[in-house]
Amino acid sequence: DDKLLSEPLSHPDFFNVKELFSLKDLFDARVHLGHKKGCRHRFMEPYIFGCRLDQDIIDLDQTMQHLQLALNFTAHIAYRKGIILFISRRRQFCHLVESTARECGEYAHTRYWQGGLLTNAHIQFGSGVRLPDLIIFLSSLNNVFEPHVAIRDAAKMNIPTVGVVDTNCNPCLITYPVPGNDDSPTAMELYCKLFRMAIIRAKDKRRQSEVFDELR
Amino acid sequence: MAAAVGRVLRLGGRWSTAAGGPGAQTLRLIYTTTAVQRKNVGASGPEKYTEAFIKKQIEEFNLGKRHLANMMGEDPETFTQEDIDRAIAYLFPSGLFDKQARPMMKHPSEIFPEQTKIQWGEDGRPFHFLFYTGKQSYYSLMHETYEKLLSVQKYQDQMTAQDLPPQKEKRNLAGSRWLTKIELEEMLLEKLSDNDYLRFIQLLQKLMTLPCGDMEEKYIQKFTKEVPAQLQKVVIEPLKYDERGVAFSTGEGIRKTAKATATVYDNGTGKITVNGIDILHYFPVLQDREQLLFPFQFLDRVGKHDMICTVSGGGRSAQAGAIRLASAKALRSFVTEKEVEFMRQAGLLTTDPRVKERKKPGQEGARRKFTWKKR
Helix, strand or coil, X not given: CHHHHHHXXXXXXXXXXXXXXXXXXXXXXXXXXXXXXXXXXHHHHHHXXXXXXXXXXXXXXXXXXXXXXXXXXXXXXXXXXXXXXXXECCCCCHHHHHHHHHHHCCEEEXXXXXXXXXXXXXXHCCCCCCCCCEEEEEECECCCXXXXXXXXXXXXXXXXXXXXXXXXXXXXXXXXXXXXXXXXXXXXXXXXXXHHHHHHHHHHHHHHHHXXXXXX | CCCCCCCEECCCCCCCCCCCCCCCCCCEECCCCHHHHCCCCCCCCCCCECHHHHHHHXXXXXXXXXXXXXXXXXXXXXXXXXXXXXXXXXXXXXXXXXXXXXXXXXXXXXXXXXXXXXXXXXXXXXXXXXXXXXXXXXXXXXXXXXXXXXXXXXXXXXXXXXXXXXXXXXXXXXXXXXCCHHHHHHHHCCCCCHHHHHHHHXXXXXXXXXXXXXXXXXXXXXXXXXXXXCCXXXXXXXXXXXXXXXXXXXXEEEECCEEEEEEEECCCCCCEEECCEEHHXXXXXXXXXXXXXHHHHHCCCCCCCEEEEEEECCCHHHHHHHHHHHHHHHHHHHCCHHHHHHHHHHCCCCCCCCCCCCCCXXXXXXXXXXXXXXX
């Protein structure tokens, strides 16, 4: 049992998430497009490649590294049977995110965030509830262009976060930020596809390892 | 105030297992105060029951039912709930007033309310994928409805791509209404806000306005209710003929406490008999006789009909009013629909709802108060 859990940690890329995406895929999905110069957040400046006609372009090399780390982390969490919660407050992609979560067998929250969901969970849901072990933000702003409350709450409850941060977002409290576009439908579909594939891969691998253990 | 800041919790208190599986117990630093650690028993709401617990209760109930049947000397196979109730009332007689306080033996599904079931399995993972939103049934309903909308739009696009005309089906909009907020709450077993309900109805309306096919009708029908036609068409009875071949019809009338039945005969001379007595003798006052004749005068049939009526209760004026209503109702059968409408507008066919108002305590009469004395 211990071997089952410690073996993946010895490899840098046990689930081989690098092959799931390439630079060209990211470019075709328009992940590099950011907002205008006036919307730029100060802490996103390291991730920005440049500015063309007032529009910020995100550095895709950095995005590749961050995305690989994020997907690897997600896969490890899924391998260890953790609860993953997808959050996105974009109304356009609410249905997409919920369907992705349902297909993975994980959970989603694309609706109005009630104040005490994480911090007051034992009273809101009942005692003995299990909180999510990873929160994935497919868009880290809410409908009023402020950072989503769940980022702060997850930091309070010691829950690691993975988040797609656009040029107007604050990447501070997110453990694995992924600089990228969160407004285009193609970009969102790409992220959903990548996370879904990573999670399914990790779960399959876990099932296989358990079967091998039982056979021995 | 000793605030235990930065206390690292291991046993009890609030801590959640990380994704380390059953063996590894990682520590989570949670900032709490001693006051908060005391378990607030009432705040967590009613007790939640696991499915295994409910199953065990059902097994125990069935076993107990059979024991009870044996005790009462009856067949365990055909022992119904009524028999159980009777047996319990016989074996445990209780003089308590409240029926709910007496001993009862009912099926666990009636005793344990449906909604207080724990929503996650043994490993802690919730069953529903929208559990962490708080209102899982409502949001899953919205999700489903939106999915239907998308599929309908896709179907429409396919049809337009193939240049087929969109289906236009006439749906009966007048005979149905949407579920009310309370009915929807009962269906979902969750509290809704007014905004949520509105959003859902708007989504359904949007789905309905699209030229969608039969596939969505069944889904929409789950959220509609039939409105029964409230128009109670008053049936006017046809004329009856007695042995002499004369047409007649009957009517009933009420006024205050007086009840009257009137039989109006055709080919008459205008003779009116009340309780076997002629109206001149029964109603000496002119006003009452005028009331009786009003329907005939209105229809210009003063000398053409005979009337025999019976009346009881009330006073002089009330009996007159009751007979008037009864005769008007009887005359409906002799007359065209337009004239019936005229009679209705004249107020001849409406039962007068005015009755004696009750006397209230602290007052001398229904409205009259006691004399007000300044000192």
